[in-house]
Amino acid sequence: MIQVESLTKTFRDKARGDRAVVDQVSFEVRDGEIFGLLGPNGAGKTTTLRMLATLLKPSAGRALVDGHDVTAEPAEVRRRIGFLSGDTGLYHRLTPRETLRIFGRLNRMEEDRLRDRIDEVISMLSMQEFADIKVDKLSTGMRQRVGLARTLLHDPPILILDEPTSGLDVPTARVIEEFIVSARKSGKCILYSTHVMEEAEFLCDRIAVIHEGHIRIIGTMGELKAVTGRERLREIFLELLDSGGMRKAAVV
Amino acid sequence: MTFRMVKTIYLKEMLDMFRDRRSLISMIVVPVLAVPSLFAVVHYFTQNLGKKAQNESARVGISASVSQPGLTGALKSVGFELVPQTDARAAVENKSVAASLDLTRAADGTGQIVIYVDKTREASSIAAERLTAFLERLKLEQVKSSLRGLGVSERVLNPFTVKSTNVAPAKKMAGFILGSVLGYAVLLLMFTGGMYPAIDMTAGEKERHTMETLLASPASREEIVLGKVLATTTASFLTAMLTIASILISIQRAGLGQGGGEFERLVSRAAPDASTVVLVLLTLLPTALFAASVMIAIALFARGFKEAQSLLTPVVMAVVVPAVVGMLPGIELNVGLALIPVFNVSQLIKEIVLGEFSHLAFLAAFLSNVFYALVAFWFSVRIFKTESVLFRS
Secondary structure: OEEEEEEEEEEOOOOOOOEEEEEEEEEEEOOOEEEEEEOOOOOOHHHHHHHHOOOOOOOEEEEEEOOEEOOOOHHHHHHHEEEEEOOOOOOOOOOHHHHHHHHHHHOOOOHHHHHHHHHHHHHHOOOHHHOOOOHHHOOHHHHHHHHHHHHHOOOOOEEEEEOOOOOOOHHHHHHHHHHHHHHHHOOOEEEEEEOOHHHHHHHOOEEEEEEOOEEEEEEOHHHHHHHHOOOOHHHHHHHHHHOOOOOOOOOO | OOHHHHHHHHHHHHHHHOOOHHHHHHHHHHHHHHHHHHHHHHHHHHHHHHHHHHHHHOEEEEEOOOOOHHHHHHHHHOOOEEEEEOOHHHHHHOOOOOEEEEEEEOOOOOEEEEEEEOOOOHHHHHHHHHHHHHHHHHHHHHHHHHHHHHOOOHHHHOOOOOOOOOOOOHHHHHHHHHHHHHHHHHHHHHHHHHHHHHHHOOHHHHHOOOHHHHHOOOOOHHHHHHHHHHHHHHHHHHHHHHHHHHHHHHHHHHHOOOOOOHHHHHHHOOOOOHHHHHHHHHHHHHHHHHHHHHHHHHHHHOOOHHHHHHHHHHHHHHHHHHHHHHHOOOOOOOOOHHHOOOHHHHHHHHHHHHOOOOHHHHHHHHHHHHHHHHHHHHHHHHHHOOHHHHOOO
16 A cells, blocks of 8 residues: 655756655555556656655655655665566666566565566566567567566565556557556555556556646546546546646545 | 675676676776787887887988098998988988087087987987997097007006996896886776776666666665675776786796797796785775775766766876876885875885885775775765765756
8 A cells, every 4th residue: 555645856956946846745545456647748757656666755745655654664665666667677788587586686585486486477478488588689568578577576565667558569568557457456556657548547446647746636537527527538637737736636 | 784685786787797898898808908918019119119229320420521431440340321421410300310420620629529419319319329439439549549659557547447236136126117017007907997887887777777676676775886886896806807917927928938028028037926916916905996986986976878987087097197106216105105095006016016015004005995995985875875866867
């Protein structure tokens, strides 16, 4: 479970002065739920996820990941999350198997268990054919599967996925989506950011629309439709961006 | 901090490093090739250029006024090739001869032989020296024969003789040269050897967006920095060992008379024994740690590979200054000087190879280098915890 209360991140900018990239953001992600953070580029999605993954320190507010405070207990938080970003962050000179071994060890997995689990994850994501080829030589789709395998390897209760399907073709994006859905079935708490409407509509149990650092609305698709009076998420989204936060957090 | 985490990061960096061509070149290829090519260059200059200057120096201009059969015959007999000149000075200026001779009258009316020389040219200087020596001998012979004519013994010319003896044995001279070259070459290559690995695992990770993933893992910042610093230290130290091995092999070959030039044969007289090599390596260990920590800290500031390279290149060049000062003769390492990083190592290596270092200075240099390494490491960790530096783009 992820609990976020009035989370704020201010960046010091010489030219423009202090700027709140994430401003008073609050939401909650339950176990067994896919929670979508939807917003245009620069809305504050990545900064929010980076604070939850303990990469950035919040300027104000607080966030608990599985009951652990991101500021006070970053090590405990990191042990419980699987973090994946759109550009995968894979070492190009290592093979997928080497990558998994390293991250398994960093996640303090036992050697025997790690060996079995690597084989398991490789077959689960159909990576057998390229498990021992350097990441350098792999296609974007293959790399994203390696990234996902790395995220799921240590079986973390919390998944933080930052635009995991960006730049992928439709079939590969589909593979990733299916894995996210199956992770929900096993009770994981999934926080997911995207700017693709269809994906959010298809995957997410609840959606928060974020714009200019503020959360405009939070709810299920049904609730979003009811509040805005629009049928499609795209229209809801555009309306919220236009209204400039007038209906900020109407449904929680 | 746990050993297993640091080891995992370290092994990951080592694996990554040994698959990176740029790192391999600076770490292994350069030290293995640099030393023999350095020796080859020295060999070339001392042998070929010297020989060329020697050959050229034989060609000497001579004006008609000096050209008496007795003198020209004597000059030719000692190997000079004489070229008659109408303008002795111009012939040297336009380089058609190495030096030239002319005859004038001195203020007191005696004959004065003028040697025209261009001191910016080695061949000309050599020619002038040889001509001077020859003419002095000639003068002496004339004085002697005059004395004989007067019935005076030649010995009045030489009431006593003067001779200077170099108490430094050839081995010590060779040790001085070897120690200077070794300290300088090893220090410079240590920094260049660790530079690419240091950049690759900091600015490189930022550029390729792998840093985020590493930071989101349960490894602590200290564990990550320590793993990276130790991997870079390994690279630097490996470079140092390869450089030393390469030097030892070069001079050993020369000592056995297989290849190598005069320079190697000279330094082969100071071929260091095992204990010297161990002491040198012991001196270099904290230096490698220091070099690695400094380079990791600086490279972390950069947004990408190119920026890191332009930040680190002046650092590597700055190393050359204290290393060269350490090569100068006349400086002895005392406890105070032993506290100056890089310089202390350059100086200490020279003294170790000479076999006359002070134990106190050794200890001071060793401990101060460990201390600087720790400060640089602490600084790296601090930077690693500064998110504005880490996520700068």
